[in-house]
Amino acid sequence: MKLEGTGIEGLVIKQKALHHIMxxxxxxxxxxxxxxxxxxxxxxxxxEKNITYYVRVQGYAIEGDVDSGNAVFKMLTPLLGRHYYPHGVEYGEQEGFSEDLMDRAAKLVEKTAGDIKNHQEVV
Known part of the structure; x- marks a missing residue:
C-alpha cells in the first residue's frame, strides 16, 4: 500500500547523507x-503468527552512481507491505492494514522525511 502524503516523495539527497539518516x-x-x-x-x-510488516522507502539516482557512493537520489512514495512466510511481501491495499499500523508507518516516514529535508540537495 502506498503511504501517500508523508512528505518524503520528491525529496533530493546525497547518498551518504541518506544512508546515515535511514x-x-x-x-x-x-x-x-x-x-x-x-x-x-x-x-x-x-x-500474528508468521506475519511481519515492512515500511519500504525507495529512491532513484538522478546523478552519480550508486555503486561508487556518489549518487544523488530523488525519493519515491513509500510502501507498507505484509510479509507472508515463506512467500514474500505483498504491498496491495487489500492486505487489510489496521489504522494503527498505517499511522505508525506514516509517522515513521514523516519523521525521516523531516531529517532528509534538513540535508536536501537543490536540483
Missing part, C-alpha cells in the same frame, strides 16, 4: 539495490 531511523538498506535505485526497509513485528 540507518539512524532503523531502516536497513536492501541488497536489491542497483546502479540507479536504492531501497530501505523498516521491520514492524506483529502479534
Amino acid at each position: 540507518n539512524k531511523a532503523g531502516f536497513i538498506r536492501g541488497g536489491q539495490w542497483d546502479y540507479e535505485r536504492v531501497t530501505y526497509d523498516y521491520k514492524i513485528g506483529s502479534p
Whole structure:
C-alpha cells in the first residue's frame, strides 16, 4: 500500500547523507539495490503468527552512481507491505492494514522525511 502524503516523495539527497539518516531511523538498506535505485526497509513485528510488516522507502539516482557512493537520489512514495512466510511481501491495499499500523508507518516516514529535508540537495 502506498503511504501517500508523508512528505518524503520528491525529496533530493546525497547518498551518504541518506544512508546515515535511514540507518539512524532503523531502516536497513536492501541488497536489491542497483546502479540507479536504492531501497530501505523498516521491520514492524506483529502479534500474528508468521506475519511481519515492512515500511519500504525507495529512491532513484538522478546523478552519480550508486555503486561508487556518489549518487544523488530523488525519493519515491513509500510502501507498507505484509510479509507472508515463506512467500514474500505483498504491498496491495487489500492486505487489510489496521489504522494503527498505517499511522505508525506514516509517522515513521514523516519523521525521516523531516531529517532528509534538513540535508536536501537543490536540483
